[in-house]
Amino acid sequence: MSRKPLRECIAQRFEKESLTPEQLARLQKRLLRTDPVDTDVATDPGINAGAQPSAPATRFVSKHYAMLIIAAALFAVLALPRIWNQDINLPESIAQEVARNHLKMKPLELKSSSMAEIAHFFAQLDFNPINSQVFPLGEKRLLGGRYCSIQGITAAQLRYLDAQGQLVTLYETAYDPQAFSPLPLTDKGEKPLVLYAKGLKMTIWVEKDLLFVSAQAEHNEDLQ
Amino acid sequence: MTKDHSSDGNTPGDQALFSADELNRLYRYGLSLTGERDRAYDLLQTALEKYLRQTQAPASTMRYVRKIMHNQFIDDYRQQRHSLTVELDEQDLLDFDVRTLEQMVIDEQTLEQVWRLLDPLERELMYLWAVEGFTAQEIATELEQPRGSVLSRIHRIRKKLTIAMPLHDVRSMRGGKHES
Numbered sequence: 584m585s586r587k588p589l590r591e592c593i594a595q596r597f598e599k600e601s602l603t604p605e606q607l608a609r610l611q612k613r614l615l616r617t618d619p620v621d622t623d624v625a626t627d628p629g630i631n632a633g634a635q636p637s638a639p640a641t642r643f644v645s646k647h648y649a650m651l652i653i654a655a656a657l658f659a660v661l662a663l664p665r666i667w668n669q670d671i672n673l674p675e676s677i678a679q680e681v682a683r684n685h686l687k688m689k690p691l692e693l694k695s696s697s698m699a700e701i702a703h704f705f706a707q708l709d710f711n712p713i714n715s716q717v718f719p720l721g722e723k724r725l726l727g728g729r730y731c732s733i734q735g736i737t738a739a740q741l742r743y744l745d746a747q748g749q750l751v752t753l754y755e756t757a758y759d760p761q762a763f764s765p766l767p768l769t770d771k772g773e774k775p776l777v778l779y780a781k782g783l784k785m786t787i788w789v790e791k792d793l794l795f796v797s798a799q800a801e802h803n804e805d806l807q
Numbered sequence: 808m809t810k811d812h813s814s815d816g817n818t819p820g821d822q823a824l825f826s827a828d829e830l831n832r833l834y835r836y837g838l839s840l841t842g843e844r845d846r847a848y849d850l851l852q853t854a855l856e857k858y859l860r861q862t863q864a865p866a867s868t869m870r871y872v873r874k875i876m877h878n879q880f881i882d883d884y885r886q887q888r889h890s891l892t893v894e895l896d897e898q899d900l901l902d903f904d905v906r907t908l909e910q911m912v913i914d915e916q917t918l919e920q921v922w923r924l925l926d927p928l929e930r931e932l933m934y935l936w937a938v939e940g941f942t943a944q945e946i947a948t949e950l951e952q953p954r955g956s957v958l959s960r961i962h963r964i965r966k967k968l969t970i971a972m973p974l975h976d977v978r979s980m981r982g983g984k985h986e987s
Contacts, residue, residue, distance in 0.1 A: 585914060586912040586913055586914045587912060587913065587914070588909070588911070588912055588913075589908055589909075589911040589912065589913050589918075589937070589968075590908070590909065590936065590937045591937075592913050592914075592915060592918050593918065593933055593934070593936075593937035593938065594937045594938050596915075596918065596922075597835045597838070597839070597934065597937075597938050600834070600835055600838055600844070601831045601834070601835075602827075602830060602831055602834045602848065606834075606848050607827055607830060607831075610825075610830055610851070610852065610855060611827070611830070613852075613855065613856075613859075614824045614825060614855065614859070687849070689849070689853075689883065690882070690883055690886035707860045730853075730856055730857075730860075731856075732852070732856060737856060737859075737860075
């Protein structure tokens with residue numbers, strides 16, 4: 584077997600690895616939807632040494648509007664038929680994404696059973712996380728939360744422990760019918776959509792203009 | 808081999824936030840830490856979400872996102888009850904530098920064996936050295952660690968290489984010139 588300088592060998596090892604086209608497209612789509620939060624608090628000021636003052640918001644916004652217009656025009660011309668087909672399967676795609684995240688059980692960024700604390704933690708979201716009237720687990724079973732995303736849109740992930748000791752994940756994000764396709768509006772008496780993904784029961788509904796997705800094991804029918 | 812000069816000073820409003828090439832570089836960096844493709848993607852995604860939530864334009868976007876990824880990885884790793892403490896051994900702080908790695912030659916199979924022996928922070932160091940082209944001082948600056956910690960880690964990597972590499976390679980390594 585041929586031997587090479589260590590540096591070259593390591594570099595080649597990494598060059599073989601790349602994001603899949605789907606991953607790359609998802610990240611780039613997310614980056615196009617940038618919506619800077621109106622706050623003066625940097626995520627981690629400690630690593631922002633030498634930072635420059637914020638770029639003017641208008642420049643930031645106009646740049647992204649231009650990019651969005653170009654992207655929208657391209658989609659309209661090239662991919663509209665595909666988008667229609669994808670919309671039909673969007674709830675399934677949402678369920679798959681949330682199920683995948685639920686199974687990963689990434690560490691909570693905030694551990695708290697107080698919805699007020701949770702809401703405060705998620706201050707950088709452009710919506711206010713709330714207790715759902717549809718979701719049966721209350722604050723007493725709340726464990727905490729972390730930031731996440733659904734279909735590239737930033738969301739709050741809340742974790743609960745049900746009466747059977749199983750972890751249940753609830754996602755909340757601002758509901759955009761165009762991004763998420765029409766989904767059941769429980770405020771209008773519509774029943775939540777129930778799907779199965781990766782062996783999990785996924786429930787999707789819209790309540791008070793927020794999209795909710797819960798993920799739980801199938802046997803947790805009688806959550807209290 | 809790449810360095811971050813092209814990204815230095817970018818502000819979020821200047822151009823597309825990250826090119827495909829930059830996203831792939833960040834992904835590879837994540838891979839050096841996590842050792843797993845899915846986790847590397849998750850780490851990158853989480854870091855980009857955090858990056859998008861900040862309002863001050865960092866001096867170097869690539870460095871900034873790498874730092875978020877590094878901190879996020881350490882947080883996740885610690886929450887999984889692993890320990891990533893750097894054990895500083897005075898004996899390790901001898902005359903070692905990344906240049907002691909320069910003279911080494913290795914085949915892919917041996918590299919794979921060695922790679923499995925390295926912990927995440929050692930893999931990160933190797934990535935920064937081999938792919939990003941950083942010197943020991945630049946790695947120390949990037950990771951905000953004392954240069955001695957970096958040298959100590961290089962020394963441990965070298966020891967692991969010595970164990971895994973065939974005898975004739977070890978002899979050639981020992982014949983190498985060390986930085987004083």
